[in-house]
Amino acid sequence: MLTAAQIRAGRALLEWTQPELARQAGLSLPTIRRMEGALGPGRSSAANVDAVKRALEAGGVEFISASDDGKGAGVRLQK
Numbered sequence: 001m002l003t004a005a006q007i008r009a010g011r012a013l014l015e016w017t018q019p020e021l022a023r024q025a026g027l028s029l030p031t032i033r034r035m036e037g038a039l040g041p042g043r044s045s046a047a048n049v050d051a052v053k054r055a056l057e058a059g060g061v062e063f064i065s066a067s068d069d070g071k072g073a074g075v076r077l078q079k
């Protein structure tokens with residue numbers, strides 16, 4: 001599951017503003033703000049979460065899932 005922190009971190013790695021992510025994902029700015037907020041993407045539709053994930057991945061972000069050794073989920077830039 002994509003987290004609000006992963007969205008914010010991915011956007012920061014790409015140096016994208018919230019309006020830029022909204023444009024790249026084809027979503028409204030309030031939707032991006034809500035997904036990055038306290039409630040996170042869990043309250044958004046699966047299609048909207050997928051659109052944000054695909055936009056960030058197209059920009060070069062790789063999502064890292066939480067591991068069994070206690071390391072949390074994160075993001076990094078692809079080579």
